[in-house]
Amino acid sequence: MAYELYIGDRMYSSWSLRGWLMLEKFAIPHSTHLVGLYSGSMAQDLAHLAPARLVPTLKTDQGLVIGESLAMGETLAEHFPTAGLWPKSADQRATARWLVTEMVAGFSALRGDCPMQLSHVWKDFTPSQAVLADVTRIEVLFAHARSISGAQEGYLFGHYSLAEVFYTPVAARIIGYDLPVSAATRAYCMLLLSDPAVLKWQAQAREVTYDPEPYLLDLDRATWPIG
Ligand SMILES: N[C@@H](CCC(=O)N[C@@H](CS)C(=O)NCC(=O)O)C(=O)O
Incomplete structure (x- = not known):
């Protein structure tokens, strides 16, 4: 089975x-x-x-x-203990768990105000202060992860881990609502969303149409920046 x-x-x-x-x-x-x-x-x-x-x-x-x-x-x-879901180093593993659990339990403003959608970028979306605070906190956590792992760019712990799994939909929200982030955070988000697995998922997502469209906003749209 x-x-x-x-x-x-x-x-x-x-x-x-x-x-x-x-x-x-x-x-x-x-x-x-x-x-x-x-x-x-x-x-x-x-x-x-x-x-x-x-x-x-x-x-x-x-x-x-x-x-x-x-x-x-x-x-x-x-x-699958050798598959690398968590980082090998105990300190990095603890930090990755921290990032993941804080994501699972938190960022309620970002999650509530910016539902994930993988079809387009909402133009001129105005984030609330609470959403901006969530995004700032996420950038602080990314910087902390890099300070522990030493990975200046790319995956937070030097290789793809559950941290990337849990933050990929966060990246989709940051990009899909064009939220203000540093160039480094944007590059990291683009890395996550350019992953071939994510692109495959997104292509399958786009095969389905919705009427009415969920989470519709009265805003113009730009094309998704990848693919
Ligand atoms: N805490 C759950 C959250 C899962 C969740 O909320 N899934 C949503 C879809 S993204 C769902 O099933 N919503 C249906 C509902 O709330 O009735 C987890 O970590 O898996």
Whole structure:
């Protein structure tokens, strides 16, 4: 039995993207099941995995169901200890866990005001002070990670880890709403969003059309800057 991942709509489900990246980027064999997050059939589609009720949900190769993203990541790191989901160095691993857990528990203004979408860039979006504070905090955390790892550019801990998995949808929000960040943070966001796995996910996301479009804003759009 291979790992089975249940995901929601690729265009909008930031957590689903995380769940998929933690399998796809570490070459863990899996199959993917799309559930009807925006079509209304989600509860029915996930009923056989209860008490899991959100996407992503993972069913392991042993048939165990895990219904929270961080629990999925930690479990996969245990099952595949040489795959590099967490950094090897204990200090870097602790710091990566810090970044990931702060993301899982926080940035509520950014997450609430700037829902992930992978189709276009909203022009002239005016972020609230709370969103700006979240973005500043994210940049502080990135700088801290680099001070621990010594990685001046590229991946935060020198190689792709769960930190990149959890911050890829954050990068999509920063780019998709053209939020003000340093050149270094923008370059890091572009690196995450240029990943071939993310581009594959995005291409599949764009095969689906929505009417009405979720999270519509009364703003002009620019094209997504990658691809
Ligand atoms: N804490 C969960 C969050 C998952 C989550 O909120 N997923 C959203 C989609 S991105 C969802 O299933 N929403 C449906 C709902 O809230 O009913 C995790 O870490 O996996």
